[in-house]
Amino acid sequence: MGCGSCGSGKDGAPGGCQSHGSCSSGSCNRMNVHDWLANLPFSDPESGCRIVEISFNKGSRKDYFKNTTTHFFEKGDMVALEGVSGFDIGSVNLTGELVRLQLKKNNIKEDSADIKKILRRANETDINKWKETKAREKEVMIRSRAIARQLNLEMKVAEVEIQADGRKATFFYIADDRVDFRELIKIYAGEFKVKVEMKQIGARQEAGKVGGIGSCGRELCCSTWLTDFKSVNTNAARYQNLSINQTKLSGQCGRLKCCLLSCC
Secondary structure, eight states, X not given: OOOTTTTOOTTOOOSSSOSTTOOTTOTTSTTOXXXXXXXXXXXXXXXXXXXXXXXXXXXXXXXXXXXXXXXXXXXXXXXXXXXXXXXXXXXXXXXXXXXXXXXXHTTOOTTOTTSEEEEEEOOHHHHHHHHHHHHHHHHHHHHHHHHHHHTTOSOEEEEEEEOTTSSEEEEEEEOSSOOOOHHHHHHHHHHHOSEEEEEEOOHHHHHHHHOOBOTTSSBOHHHHTOOOOOOOOTHHHHHTTOOOOHHHHBOTTSSBOTHHHHTO
């Protein structure tokens, strides 16, 4: 049986994550979900949820979009989405009534005007453009780090995500203090010919993007399934009668391990 989240074949051939079909933890798509309401009959099909949950960048980010088309989308379908002065490409992660529950959980109104639209099912031209754009991300990240270093800014660019049509780029950065990157944005815009958006993330989010193996011998929770990062303090360790050893209690991000909370 192949990996359902990365697309590897039944014979175990890797589809994209190069895990040879063994990524059972879902690390190649940590936001992979099962729609347990999919086969339940509803008395009024017309009242079904028209919002679709879309995952981006190998499942590291997700958002909600309104399906105003006449198409019915299933999990895994690639779709073209309304973007910033253009379009983006994402994969359908969840549809139906379960999305309505997710919206309620995240305090998002189903009729909100801020929810962008699904434009169409992604065609071959869209997919090729998306692949070309994704291939640029690593090069842009390396160059963006060098530019930040030249400006002597106390920050680190952890990841770059470029919109499928190449018109916008989001730079995820880590910094201990406030950073004045007004000059940096001008240089980025001129260098990469994109609309620039800067987003600050913490050490835990960076560890989730990098990935790795924890002291328990399993893949990091933050890179497999954990998406909601909460503050962890030593009270969680004291509650479990653990010795306050900062070295043993810290994860790869240098912060206290998130799993300390799951035991409380």
